[in-house]
């Protein structure tokens with residue numbers, strides 16, 4: 001993975017740039033010591049790292065606007081950052097950039113239960129949004145596995161999803177409005193506390209724009225009344241392809257569980273060793289959860305179990321209590337962390353049509369053998385969002401390059417079978433060069449022109465999303 005060379009004139013001008021930032025922010029909101037700034041050198045795609053020129057931690061929309069206006073005037077690139085949990089390198093800095101972290105923007109600004117929305121500053125963590133409303137019987141639906149740490153800012157930028165998005169949709173389906181600051185420091189309100197707004201769907205454009213168009217400082221989010229109840233069932237199979245076929249049949253039957261999660265043997269074993277959730281040692285495990293009243297749950301689970309039985313499961317376990325349900329979920333929620341304990345890995349995020357799941361899993365196994373690197377699969381099977389985890393050794397020369405090449409093959413496969421490069425993690429630097437497999441040069445040009453409108457100087461979040469060759473002239 002390549003990043004552009006830093007602008008030598010910006011590096012040479014660091015003292016003046018920092019002095020300017022210190023004019024618009026309190027002293028403790030500007031980090032200039034390279035040792036302290038190293039905390040911000042990477043996100044969760046830790047294979048790539050670079051210490052930024054400086055880090056700023058504004059605490060209000062006005063401060064964000066002042067920072068951006070100053071950087072705009074000085075021609076300094078800015079990398080917006082939420083909690084730094086991106087798996088695509090979305091928050092990776094360049095040496096000549098200022099990282100703008102929104103961690104201090106974490107207040108709840110308004111809750112309205114009658115109209116079912118909450119307005120928060122964008123640095124608030126995902127889980128604490130639900131935390132702010134759950135005592136009143138509400139919740140915020142998008143639930144990335146990183147929800148304890150990740151910020152609403154990053155969720156909006158990456159259009160993040162999670163296990164329960166099969167039923168409730170991803171961030172864009174639960175976002176009503178944002179306050180956005182452009183690179184020039186202009187504050188713009190988009191959407192509001194209501195469904196849809198007049199004119200072009202600018203909110204849809206901003207959600208998933210990966211910090212390319214502006215910095216989100218506030219968000220109005222839809223909150224939902226908690227369902228009466230929920231119950232998961234755990235189903236084990238002795239083949240990935242059979243588990244994939246079971247998922248395809250459930251979706252075809254027209255049932256809409258809240259979640260259908262898939263883990264294969266390497267991930268099941270790692271999760272079991274890490275959490276002792278009581279998972280069986282099988283080739284593939286499905287966790288399927290449905291919601292509603294007891295009667296609704298019983299009816300939906302009866303159909304799901306009947307479909308599952310047609311595929312001869314090795315194990316079929318319905319949770320009988322809240323504790324058992326929590327146990328079934330415990331291993332899945334900790335799966336990424338569990339894999340990280342045993343190996344370096346790169347987590348992919350391709351999406352495919354659900355009906356192509358069995359053959360795609362089979363082909364991934366073949367690709368893994370061709371490249372000589374093991375792969376574990378854990379993903380949101382209901383909506384076809386695959387997360388192959390490629391295991392490699394970061395200390396072994398050549399292993400990362402092999403892992404990158406293998407990841408590219410798998411993502412190209414996802415596009416080939418009718419899917420796309422990213423379901424929820426975003427493009428970042430990881431899939432940047434692969435955009436040409438999904439988009440024609442004309443498609444890409446239109447996307448570049450949209451960026452031109454919001455950020456004509458190409459200073460926001462440089463060298464992300466678009467192939468480097470396609471943006472070179474613009475970035476210059």
Ligand SMILES: Cc1cc2nc3c(=O)[nH]c(=O)nc-3n(C[C@H](O)[C@H](O)[C@H](O)COP(=O)(O)OP(=O)(O)OC[C@H]3O[C@@H](n4cnc5c(N)ncnc54)[C@H](O)[C@@H]3O)c2cc1C
Nearest residue numbers: 082083084085086090145151154155157160161211216424
């Ligand atoms: C263990 C683990 C599990 C995960 N599980 C899931 C999952 O289930 N589903 C899922 O979708 N993702 C998942 N992720 C990926 C990640 O958590 C999400 O992409 C998340 O939304 C990133 O949020 P963040 O606050 O950490 O953003 P960051 O990593 O800080 O940034 C992500 C992107 O957002 C941009 N950005 C940040 N703040 C702003 C802002 N204020 N304005 C504009 N742009 C901004 C950044 O420039 C960057 O491009 C997981 C990650 C980990 C480590």
